[in-house]
Amino acid sequence: MLALLLTPSVIGRVGRILQPRSFHARGQVANLIHSGPLGVEQKSSNEDVFVPCCFRPTIRVRKVRLVHRFHPVEKMVKSRALQAEVKRESGMKSDLQLESTSALLQPRKPRGNKVKPEPVILFVKREPEGQSPHVETRPQTRSFRNRVKTEPAEFSVKQEAQVVQESETRPSRRKTSVKVERKSEAEELAHLVKNEFTGREKLRRRKLDQVTERGCSESNSKKSKKAVDLDASVTDVATALVLVDATNVTPASEASLVSLNLSLPYRGPYPSHTSPHPEECEAVRDLLANLHGELPEYERHRISCPTIETSCLQIQEAAGSDSRPSVGAAEAPAPNAADLVAVERTPEEAVVVPTGHPRERRTVIDSLVGTLLSQNTTDNNSRKAFASLKRKFPSWHEVLEADPKDVQESIRCGGLAEIKAGRILNILKTLFEERGKLCMEYLRTMSNEEIKNELSRFKGVGPKTVACVLMFHLQRNEFPVDTHVFRISKALGWVPASADREKTYLHLNERIPDHLKFDLHCLFVTHGKKCPHCAKRQTKKPKDVECPLANWRSKVSKLRFRSSPLLTNGSE
DNA sequence: ATCCAAGGGACTGTGATTCA
DNA sequence: TGAATCACAGTCCCTTGGAT
Structure with a gap:
């Protein structure tokens, strides 16, 4: 009787009631409910999950499995x-x-x-x-899981440390085949779109094609064909059939790339989507910069002088880290170990890099909480909320010990007070439990990937929040994709029409040159808010205001369409 | 002055798909 | 067949700003 009521939705809710936030753990509950009578302890050799008879909110899921x-x-x-x-x-x-x-x-x-x-x-x-x-x-949240999965088999590019239990019985599903066709058209398109395409860049692309072509095999399975993004084939049809499989790039081929001083293979979700080209990025940056001028509100986030964080990065890079160097890192003096110790050991309130620049007075927790507060609201409100919070609770220890309702009250002007207060307290609590102190300065010594993994653990911290912390507060080369960036990127054809925000983030981070990421992000956000043509809320479009991107779009799309046999055949 | 749709980012629910 | 995965739409809750 009861079993009849257990729709997937109910099961999902039961899973939530039973505590584990993990989607997987809820799935286990669902599977148990599906597979056996309620209230009977279930054990299998593989799962080690049990549900007590009375549905008490206790569930044991083998951690290692998660x-x-x-x-x-x-x-x-x-x-x-x-x-x-x-x-x-x-x-x-x-x-x-x-x-x-x-x-x-x-x-x-x-x-x-x-x-x-x-x-x-x-x-x-x-x-x-x-x-x-x-x-x-x-965390096993859906969004996080998706983010991880949309990343290609990145670590298979490099020879990873030989870890245990490699079962090589069958290839991973993500290993896609590569088929190179109509390369001449790709080159033609590149030439059409970018008159200023340099010979060096052409050489780089040709070499890349050769390397990937050599290391890859053709596949005729339906699945592999499906892996080709159809939208990509529309927007960038000349190269749409080129699928670069990072897993097939051999160490030898990679070495040949390195020896030629070429960049590593593309590791985003749309290998066939070659847009945006570096020259395109630069041109759009110039257009928008001319239109909007300087953006003083962002300038404080641009690195201006050597700081400990850049210095820490240097240590990492010297040790062979794959993290990207931050802007200005090249000029930063090499730090000594004492700096690092100081960063690690100093209480979070006292972690101040004495450069005199106001930005550096913010700790990593400050940045994270500030970014969290900026979700779902305007910059102005989030700033007020953060200031109010800090005014009421000068240190994070006080926040942690405070009544949650007081915390909510202090950030109420930022909206979603209960949710945000809960998330902030959760972060602080987790930090304190794990590290015995409220300090996240250890992130400064981590690579981008590590920081993403670390921050994504917290509920309420998604890819965009992490990327913002990375770019604005840790001065890393990241390109956060918010609603404006997402919209404009799609309009420019920089990502396939089917792309979602997370794939857009992964793609653009691969395609946009590091030195343009900060500028482009700031300009896209500003333009997305201000331009009556590009703003999401489009009511009355003033005829006298022209959007420079509109001309740009039409120019590029004409060039693309002219060289696109699919489109000329009307098969869009 | 009031109404109401849009915007914002993280997360969830659910049907479809894949394949051993 | 069923477990695992994917993709998309929807929810949350508050603010903003255009329309009336």
Whole structure:
């Protein structure tokens, strides 16, 4: 009788009531409910999940399984190991122990077809004696999972540390084939679109094509064909059939790229979508800069002088990190270990890089909370909310100890007070539990990928928030995609029409040159708000105001369409 | 002055798809 | 067949700003 009422929706809700936020854990509950009578403890050799009879909000899900499923483990292994190495080299005691726990986890039975058993490594934080080790897990929210999945097989490009349990029985689903066709048309298009396409750039592309062509094989499976994004084929049809498979780039071919001083292969979701070209980015930046002039509100976020964060990055880069150098890092003096120690050990309120620049007085927590408060509201309101919060609670310890209702009241002017207060308190609580202090300065020594992984754990911190923290507050080369950037990028044809925001983010971060990311983001946001033609809310379009991007769009699209046989055949 | 649709980012629900 | 995955639409809740 009860079973009849258990629609997927109800099951989903039950899963939530039963505590685990994890989508996967809820799925396990659903599976249990589906597969057996309620109230009976279920155990399988593989799952180790049980639901008590009375539906008490307790559920046990094997942690290692969750880590196994959702972590881009290999990346984390690499970055954590690197971090430990950096600390060792700089004379610091690493607070992380890397432990391979392959023995703890049996390989999953091959169920379904999607999940290739991945190597499993857990990171056990060193705890004082007598305490149980703290296992760092990862959020399993849908948005985060999607973000991770839309990233291509990045770590397969490089030879990752040989981790345990490699089962190479079948290729990953994401390994797509490569088919190179109509290359001459691609070149023609490139020539048409960009008259100023330099010979060097052409050489780079030709080499890239050659390398990928060599390392890849043709596939005729339906699945692989489907992997070709149809929209991409419309907007960039001349090269639409080129699918670069990063997994097929051999170390040798990669080395040849490096030796030619060429960049690494594209690792975004739309390998066939070659737009935007660097010259295109530059041209659009110039157009918008001419239109909107200087944007003083963003200038404080632009790095102006060497800081500890850039210095920390230098250490990483010297150690071989794959993180991108931040703007200005080249001029920064190399730091010494004492700097790093100071950053790690200083209470968050006291972490001030004495450069005199107001921006650097913000701690990472400040930045994160500030960005969180800026969600779903205007800049003005979020600024007021942050100022109000800091006025009432000068330190984050006070926020943590405060009555949640007081915190809500202090940020009420920013909107969504209850939600945001809950998220802020959750972050602070988690931080304090894990690290014993309210300090996130350790992020400054991490690579971009590590920071993304670290921040995405927190509820309410999505890709855009993370990217904003990275770009505005950590001065990394990131290109956050908000609603304005998303809209304008699509209008410019920089991403396929079918792209969602997260794929747009991944694609543009690959395509836009690092040195243009900051400018373009700021200009897109400003333009998206101000331009009556490009603003989302389009009511009356003044005839006397022209949008420079409109001309740009028509010019580029004409060139594209002229060389597009699909479009001329009317098969759009 | 009031109404109301749009905007904002993170997250969830659900049907479709894939494939061993 | 069923577990896993994907993609898309919808929800949340408040502010903003155009229309009446």
